[in-house]
Amino acid sequence: xxxxxxxxxxxxxxxxxxxxxxxxxxxxxxxxxxxxxxxxxxxxxxxxxxxxxxxxxxxxxxxxxxxxxxxxxxxxxxxxxxxxxxxxxxxxxxxxxxxxxxxxxxxxxxxxxxxxxxxxxxxxxxxxxxxxxxxxxxxxxxxxxxxxxxxxxxxxxxxxxxxxxxxxxxxxxxxxxxxxxxxxxxxxxxxxxxxxxxxxxxxxxxxxxxxxxxxxxxxxxxxxxxxxxxxxxxxxxxxxxxxxxxxxxxxxxxxxxxxxxxxxxxxxxxxxxxxxxxxxxxxxxxxxxxxxxxxxxxxxxxxx
Amino acid sequence: xxxxxxxxxxxxxxxxxxxxxxxxxxxxxxxxxxxxxxxxxxxxxxxxxxxxxxxxxxxxxxxxxxxxxxxxxxxxxxxxxxxxxxxxxxxxxxxxxxxxxxxxxxxxxxxxxxxxxxxxxxxxxxxxxxxxxxxxxxxxxxxxxxxxxxxxxxxxxxxxxxxxxxxxxxxxxxxxxxxxxxxxxxxxxxxxxxxxxxxxxxxxxxxxxxxxxxxxxxxxxxxxxxxxxxxxxxxxxxxxxxxxxxxxxxxxxxxxxxxxxxxxxxxxxxxxxxxxxxxxxxxxxxxxxxxxxxxxxxxxxxxx
Numbered sequence: 001x002x003x004x005x006x007x008x009x010x011x012x013x014x015x016x017x018x019x020x021x022x023x024x025x026x027x028x029x030x031x032x033x034x035x036x037x038x039x040x041x042x043x044x045x046x047x048x049x050x051x052x053x054x055x056x057x058x059x060x061x062x063x064x065x066x067x068x069x070x071x072x073x074x075x076x077x078x079x080x081x082x083x084x085x086x087x088x089x090x091x092x093x094x095x096x097x098x099x100x101x102x103x104x105x106x107x108x109x110x111x112x113x114x115x116x117x118x119x120x121x122x123x124x125x126x127x128x129x130x131x132x133x134x135x136x137x138x139x140x141x142x143x144x145x146x147x148x149x150x151x152x153x154x155x156x157x158x159x160x161x162x163x164x165x166x167x168x169x170x171x172x173x174x175x176x177x178x179x180x181x182x183x184x185x186x187x188x189x190x191x192x193x194x195x196x197x198x199x200x201x202x203x204x205x206x207x208x209x210x211x212x213x214x215x216x217x218x219x220x221x222x223x224x225x226x227x228x229x230x231x232x233x234x235x236x237x238x239x240x241x242x243x244x245x246x247x248x249x250x251x252x253x254x255x256x257x258x259x260x261x262x263x264x265x266x267x268x269x270x271x272x273x274x275x276x277x278x279x280x281x282x283x284x285x286x287x288x289x290x291x292x293x294x295x296x297x298x299x300x301x302x303x304x
Numbered sequence: 305x306x307x308x309x310x311x312x313x314x315x316x317x318x319x320x321x322x323x324x325x326x327x328x329x330x331x332x333x334x335x336x337x338x339x340x341x342x343x344x345x346x347x348x349x350x351x352x353x354x355x356x357x358x359x360x361x362x363x364x365x366x367x368x369x370x371x372x373x374x375x376x377x378x379x380x381x382x383x384x385x386x387x388x389x390x391x392x393x394x395x396x397x398x399x400x401x402x403x404x405x406x407x408x409x410x411x412x413x414x415x416x417x418x419x420x421x422x423x424x425x426x427x428x429x430x431x432x433x434x435x436x437x438x439x440x441x442x443x444x445x446x447x448x449x450x451x452x453x454x455x456x457x458x459x460x461x462x463x464x465x466x467x468x469x470x471x472x473x474x475x476x477x478x479x480x481x482x483x484x485x486x487x488x489x490x491x492x493x494x495x496x497x498x499x500x501x502x503x504x505x506x507x508x509x510x511x512x513x514x515x516x517x518x519x520x521x522x523x524x525x526x527x528x529x530x531x532x533x534x535x536x537x538x539x540x541x542x543x544x545x546x547x548x549x550x551x552x553x554x555x556x557x558x559x560x561x562x563x564x565x566x567x568x569x570x571x572x573x574x575x576x577x578x579x580x581x582x583x584x585x586x587x588x589x590x591x592x593x594x595x596x597x598x599x600x601x602x603x604x605x606x607x608x
Contacts (some may be wrong), residue, residue, distance in 0.1 A: 016409055028459045033467075033468045034459055034460070034493070037463065038459060039468035041459060065604050070564040074427060088421075088424060089419060091417075092406060093415075093416035093417045094417050095419060108502050111397075112397035113397045113398050114467070114470075116392055116398065116420065117392075117463050117466055117467050120392060120424075120427065120457075120463050121459040121464070123424065124457040124458035124459070124461075124463060125451055125454070125458050125459065127453075127454040128451060128454035130457060131451035131454060133447075138443075139443040139446070139447040139448075142447040142450075143435050143437075143443040143450070144435075144443075146435040146447070146450045147435035147436065147448075149431075149433060150431040150432035150435060151426040151429050154332075154432060155338055155341055155342060155345060155425040156338070157428070159421050159428065160425070161337050163337075163341035164337045165339065166417050166421075167340065170608060230305070256539050283534070297550070
């Protein structure tokens with residue numbers, strides 16, 4: 001496996017385009033007196049993003065022969081949930097960010113109240129998409145998807161992780177930044193829970209064995225942590241032009257990062273070890289898993 | 305039917321106590337590094353509120369012999385969704401309220417970031433509860449409940465209604481307040497959608513006929529509008545001591561209300577006509593529907 005896989009790049013481009021089309025179709029069309037809200041929800045989700053989570057759902061679904069229209073719907077729902085979390089994380093009372101993906105954040109492009117509501121609406125729409133019979137004819141599969149997304153999104157998932165992250169800032173300001181285990185635990189909730197579910201959702205749609213679901217969750221957990229370590233390394237090394245957001249912000253605020261805690265070399269080694277382990281878990285699926293193994297490689301070698 | 309029904313009062317007290325117990329059990333227990341978030345979620349939902357929506361779910365479920373543990377779980381999920389909407393509506397960038405049910409609002413008792421996250425977490429937990437097999441053994445019922453709640457909560461439901469309400473303030477400031485049809489349309493989304501679903505959920509749990517679900521939705525739609533008209537009348541007449549919130553705020557801001565648009569007498573007559581119609585819809589269910597008919601009466605005769 002090379003660091004840059006042409007097959008992966010082509011697969012990611014194809015899925016990203018299909019996800020964009022699906023999101024465009026599923027998100028409410030701007031209409032009447034809710035037009036501003038509708039525009040904000042679309043602005044938050046369309047025209048940007050790596051589409052990393054929906055790609056995971058689609059590629060994991062492919063392992064079990066899941067029809068693309070189903071995995072793309074589930075992937076789009078997960079991307080709506082992800083989009084809502086970014087809108088709320090960027091709010092003045094949270095991370096107070098003006099830029100996201102090189103564009104004004106939703107509360108800057110619209111206003112703060114619309115940003116809160118757009119996030120709220122995106123979360124509801126994500127569940128609406130999963131509960132729709134078009135996502136899977138078996139209601140048991142739909143209910144399992146909803147339960148999985150709700151767990152990944154809630155107080156013991158993404159929202160809990162964000163709350164811990166806010167509390168960490170208070171600790172940092174008091175001179176007691178988090179240690180490695182605490183940051184890894186925080187990330188396992190804040191970003192890991194949804195990444196694990198994105199992979200598992202492909203297996204749920206494929207009505208895979210419990211054991212297969214667990215393997216994909218574990219693969220995604222290791223890749224997700226490697227992703228965050230790589231993010232910290234990029235943040236440490238990056239430039240404004242490459243990332244489209246203020247650089248070194250986390251480090252500049254005295255906040256503990258994987259790089260500040262482990263040092264650059266050990267952080268790189270840790271990301272590599274996680275990636276190798278994640279890739280090995282997929283050997284049981286044989287050649288069809290090559291694209292997911294290449295994705296894990298990409299996560300730690302990307303430049304943005 | 306008298307204005308104050310002892311049977312209704314007893315039934316409401318019983319359900320309110322059971323909802324409190326169910327919410328206490330279903331909401332995450334304060335724990336470890338998410339304790340502050342957990343506390344905020346519990347603060348938002350426990351120890352207050354009329355429990356109007358869960359009572360609707362339980363009383364409608366009773367018509368079809370739905371076991372109480374199921375209708376109470378669904379009712380608690382709906383109350384979590386309602387609680388989240390109040391937390392976000394009270395935020396400084398929205399209605400900027402300091403008091404709710406006579407207590408500091410969540411962003412005043414905790415902080416703004418925690419209030420945003422507590423609302424986000426409550427929405428996720430609501431879906432988690434509905435998707436759980438304990439709510440109903442048939443996954444088709446669970447998926448239908450999730451789809452119904454998501455529709456009631458989203459851009460064409462509660463969140464859309466709140467967005468229209470915010471836009472209405474801009475129009476009011478520009479000297480063009482909403483007319484009756486526009487306010488009724490706004491309320492049908494902002495509060496009506498969840499009230500309709502609360503009634504329908506009882507029928508969904510009871511695997512009732514499509515027609516029975518429609519009758520309960522229509523009953524709840526009329527009662528929900530009567531509820532809002534009665535709210536405006538109470539706001540017009542009320543005192544701080546009775547309501548536990550700043551009085552005359554809506555009217556004082558030059559905002560159109562049902563009272564300002566219709567006048568007090570016509571508003572009363574409209575609420576009465578809606579209530580009578582809502583009650584008549586339930587005749588098909590016979591004596592077991594008496595408590596729901598008394599509820600409709602209560603909605604327009606309550607003093608707070």
